[in-house]
Amino acid sequence: MPGTIHIVDDDASFRTALERRLKKAGYAVTIYPSAQQLLDCLPDENAPGCILLDVCIPGISGPELQERLVKRGFRLPILFLTGHPDLRTTVKTIKAGAEDFLTKPISSTRLLEAIEQAIARHEATRPMRLELEALQDHLDKLTPREEQVFELVVQGKMNKQIAERLGAAVRTIKAHRQKVMAKMGVRSLAELVSIAQRLGVLRPPSQQ
Secondary structure (H helix, E strand, C coil), X not given: CCCEEEEECCCXXXXXXXXXXXXXXXXXXXXXXXXXXXXXXXCCCCCCEEEEEECCCCCCCHHHHHHHHHHCCCCCCEEEEECCCCHHHHHHHHHCCCCEEEECCCCHHHHHHHHHHHXXXXXXXXXXXXXXXXXXXXHHCCCHHHHHHHHHHHCCCCHHHHHHHHCCCHHHHHHHHHHHHHHHCCXXXXXXXXXXXXXXXXXXXXXX
16 A cells, blocks of 8 residues: 655664665655654655654654644554553553554554554545645635524524624625635535534534
């Protein structure tokens, strides 16, 4: 399976050995001696590939890098590598979204199997990710007032209720509502509600 493997490890000899094995298997390889270097030059998260991340590296540790990437919404799969397995760290990183936790030394068969599975899962979700990104782009184009109207509309509020809440005329709310529908590319309230749910805009009733 083609793709680029991004190795983040401070052990030069281990990196070299990994790079040799992966290139032999047909993968492109990018090396990062530190977590900061990957943060400074983030790979394309929509291209086939994954990150092989050492747990214990100087500076920003593997789990800390994962945390920062998650906060940025960066979705390239992560496979952790460690020479000293720790159950607490393993559970924490897997809960945070790591694809796998591999122990050094690792056989080529196990390594390639884990990489193939990680890339396959990542590729399978690509259409959904791209669609969500497109929807988020539409949302980002709303003005602050249009975004307020959007949130209230998907909560089921009527134009008159929204107007009272925002201190605006009903005709103004109607105009905002039409612009929201146009910018979000929908023709019905049901479509708008569906998009709001997918983007996390529609909050539970208790929080509204």
